[in-house]
Amino acid sequence: MSARVRMTEYLEIDLESERWRCAVCEHAIGPAREDYKRGLLLYDRDPRDIYPARIDGELSFAPDPRWCRIVEFYCPGCGTQVETEYLPPGHPLTHDIEIDVDALKAQHAAHAAEPGGEGE
Amino acid sequence: MRATDTTEQPGVPAPRTPETDAFLNDLLTNQPIMFGPDPEIMNEHRIRPRSEREEAALTAITDETELTIAQSRVEAIIESAKDMLQQISAAPAAKWGDLSVGVYSRDGDLSLCTSSGVNIFSAAASPVPKFINRYWADEPTVGVREGDVFYHNDSHYGGAHNPDHTLLLPLYRDGEHIAWVGVVVHEGENGAIDPGGFAPRATDPYGEGLRIPPMKIGEDYTLRRDVVNMFQNHVRDPLMWLIDIRSKLAAARDVERRLHDFMRERSPELLIATLRTVLENTEAEVHRRLAQWPDGIYRAVHFGDCTLLEERLYKIAVEFEKRGERLVMRTHGTAPAIDRAMNGQAHAMKSLVGNEFMNFLFADLPRNAGFVSAIDFELEPGSMLTATREHPTSLSMLSGFYLNTTVHTALTKALFSNPGVTEVIAPWYAMLPTLQYGGITQHLQLTANISVEINAMGGGAHRDRDGEHAAAPFFATLADWGETEDRETELPLLCLWRHIPPDNHGFGKHRGGASVEWAYALWGSQIFAFMVTSTGARFPVTGGLFGGYGGGCNPLTIVKPEGGAGALREWLANGAPGLTYDAASMLADRPLAGEYEVTNPSRPAAPIPEGEIWIQRIGGGGGYGDPLERDPQAVMTDLRRGLISPEVARNVYRITWDEERAELDAAATESARDDERTARLARGKSYDEFVAEWRREQPPEGVPFLGSWDWPADEGS
Ligand SMILES: [Zn+2]
Numbered sequence: 001m002s003a004r005v006r007m008t009e010y011l012e013i014d015l016e017s018e019r020w021r022c023a024v025c026e027h028a029i030g031p032a033r034e035d036y037k038r039g040l041l042l043y044d045r046d047p048r049d050i051y052p053a054r055i056d057g058e059l060s061f062a063p064d065p066r067w068c069r070i071v072e073f074y075c076p077g078c079g080t081q082v083e084t085e086y087l088p089p090g091h092p093l094t095h096d097i098e099i100d101v102d103a104l105k106a107q108h109a110a111h112a113a114e115p116g117g118e119g120e
Numbered sequence: 121m122r123a124t125d126t127t128e129q130p131g132v133p134a135p136r137t138p139e140t141d142a143f144l145n146d147l148l149t150n151q152p153i154m155f156g157p158d159p160e161i162m163n164e165h166r167i168r169p170r171s172e173r174e175e176a177a178l179t180a181i182t183d184e185t186e187l188t189i190a191q192s193r194v195e196a197i198i199e200s201a202k203d204m205l206q207q208i209s210a211a212p213a214a215k216w217g218d219l220s221v222g223v224y225s226r227d228g229d230l231s232l233c234t235s236s237g238v239n240i241f242s243a244a245a246s247p248v249p250k251f252i253n254r255y256w257a258d259e260p261t262v263g264v265r266e267g268d269v270f271y272h273n274d275s276h277y278g279g280a281h282n283p284d285h286t287l288l289l290p291l292y293r294d295g296e297h298i299a300w301v302g303v304v305v306h307e308g309e310n311g312a313i314d315p316g317g318f319a320p321r322a323t324d325p326y327g328e329g330l331r332i333p334p335m336k337i338g339e340d341y342t343l344r345r346d347v348v349n350m351f352q353n354h355v356r357d358p359l360m361w362l363i364d365i366r367s368k369l370a371a372a373r374d375v376e377r378r379l380h381d382f383m384r385e386r387s388p389e390l391l392i393a394t395l396r397t398v399l400e401n402t403e404a405e406v407h408r409r410l411a412q413w414p415d416g417i418y419r420a421v422h423f424g425d426c427t428l429l430e431e432r433l434y435k436i437a438v439e440f441e442k443r444g445e446r447l448v449m450r451t452h453g454t455a456p457a458i459d460r461a462m463n464g465q466a467h468a469m470k471s472l473v474g475n476e477f478m479n480f481l482f483a484d485l486p487r488n489a490g491f492v493s494a495i496d497f498e499l500e501p502g503s504m505l506t507a508t509r510e511h512p513t514s515l516s517m518l519s520g521f522y523l524n525t526t527v528h529t530a531l532t533k534a535l536f537s538n539p540g541v542t543e544v545i546a547p548w549y550a551m552l553p554t555l556q557y558g559g560i561t562q563h564l565q566l567t568a569n570i571s572v573e574i575n576a577m578g579g580g581a582h583r584d585r586d587g588e589h590a591a592a593p594f595f596a597t598l599a600d601w602g603e604t605e606d607r608e609t610e611l612p613l614l615c616l617w618r619h620i621p622p623d624n625h626g627f628g629k630h631r632g633g634a635s636v637e638w639a640y641a642l643w644g645s646q647i648f649a650f651m652v653t654s655t656g657a658r659f660p661v662t663g664g665l666f667g668g669y670g671g672g673c674n675p676l677t678i679v680k681p682e683g684g685a686g687a688l689r690e691w692l693a694n695g696a697p698g699l700t701y702d703a704a705s706m707l708a709d710r711p712l713a714g715e716y717e718v719t720n721p722s723r724p725a726a727p728i729p730e731g732e733i734w735i736q737r738i739g740g741g742g743g744y745g746d747p748l749e750r751d752p753q754a755v756m757t758d759l760r761r762g763l764i765s766p767e768v769a770r771n772v773y774r775i776t777w778d779e780e781r782a783e784l785d786a787a788a789t790e791s792a793r794d795d796e797r798t799a800r801l802a803r804g805k806s807y808d809e810f811v812a813e814w815r816r817e818q819p820p821e822g823v824p825f826l827g828s829w830d831w832p833a834d835e836g837s
Binding site: 005006007008009010037038039040041042043044047049050051052054055057058059060061062063064066067068070071072073074076078079080081082083084085086087088089090091092093094095096097098099100103104107 | 798
């Protein structure tokens, strides 16, 4: 039996193994008590790859790559783009989700025990 | 160390005695120089405890059905008053939905508010009646009596920002003060250094125009004409002020009359019990729903790129800690408050969090102060979100809107696993690249205000479908962006186009809603100024969610036709050869001879020559999910509709198509997408390897930056 909680569009927490998993390919990304981003692949994207510059010059209708980069996070198992972060170049990455795993387990157990709860 | 020698000496203060203490106490508490904003009221975001009167009313009303029916009836009363006010107001923003009508408890907590209006008011408005209760009710020269009319716009005393004006009536029944009726309208023009209500050139609050603390402006339902005259004397649109003080009074009186009917037919107790119950139930329900979210800490950051008078990055950071039914919001790391009008005050920023709950997270609950009351705030003092009374704040939306984006992103991550009634949605576009203006119109009337394209913000992509185009502002989801013909009739403007340009939204599995680009020429006036106060020329305003991308960048384009208005008229008369309805193409092709400028979208008001054209995009909403998962046929549709460029279809969505027949090549698309996934695995780096290359100890050279830049010691170094 495995109890998994879907935490984002592409990330689950497996309560049994206490690991982040990819919801697309089930790749085990890393410990659920740590930042899932540590288990992904990262890429420093020039924003002009995504938004075509419409004119020459610094203000081209695309972001200015000296001011803004897109950090893309990929699942190492299937290459799904799990997250994007818009940051000035070199700015600290955001530890965006820090789950209290014990509370999550307790919440899940309580929910499963409720009448009509999923008794996985 | 304290001095212990009490012998009187020259230059040494006399010892304290009970008499001097009493004198000092009286001096400090009873003889204020003026009645400034009360820090206790301004910091008080929780609803007041039950009053004795409320306890008694709740004891008297035992039938819950009665409370529910009464709530619906009060809601119907305020909604119809709001509809009426929308029709009779002169302010452009009011006509298109930037207004609200509400009923507050006797103690001043906003208890029921129109759901179709601006929900920020629901939480920001309460300090105003609280101030009147505390300072004017017992002040012999003011007092609070039936028929009194109170007015307010200084957001240091409450409210979201100075362009919003509140008119309040105390509601009485048989000589007893039962509640407050309030009407808020975004009026705009305040007589600031810049026209229209927003003052980018104000570097302190004294350049922001008329600042009305909560004050009485009429008695016996009659406005004091000398007071109104003083207001009018301060501003560039005395007619609008006169009409709208009267129209707000009419709306408030309509609510008052119908609440009198209600109390006569039912009872004042039922009204008091209803107002109290709604507040308490809302707060309790917010807690109950918060308990369903997983415990943890959720963070988000975003960056503005222009501080009104110069280009600078400024950081807005939020952290939510959710434990059980409690939610604490923190903002450490956010940029400091500065001498620019984009600072926000704490109470207004809290009310933006309330807005997020009312409009996006728990949109089924009645709008009131109970939302914000349920949340704990640990806001860093001295930040751009916690400005003091000496900071300029008329454009607090520039920090508050980014706050909304970060709050939305962080809380969407918090609730995803157990969303309940909440629809999971990527960030909405939130900025104000709308035309602002002031001057003499073609009707020889002095005016100043904003044009309501601000209401055309693109909606964020949903978890299961695309976002809505030019949907509504995130703070007033039923607001409209108005008719071009109205604008041209009232103002010296020629609208060349309002059109959705390509790539003006976030890409993703589900794409954000796009928005329009507006192009206005000055037409029919020689004394008129244009102004824009926005951001997002270098750093996108909107981010994406769960692998989706945010929006693009939206600089301001200015075209000065060679030969002025005459040349523009001739070009248009000849069918505007080369016109593409898109600033970027205009800049590339220059179909009209003249001077072209592309700049960041923040330019204080200055008179412009007739015929000058300003072009600006409102931004689109964020995208949701990996763009490689987007249905290739949906990408083709976007391409055919001009929502995306061929470059985006190819490089972001990785679709392949027959260009001649505009037909998708499904097999080639699948293999192009597989190739891209493989390429990601090849180019992606492990976290530590990435950080080692990425990490900088300070912002890049040539990029002015406000806010923290703190790498944890153990990361990547
Ligand atoms: Zn995967």
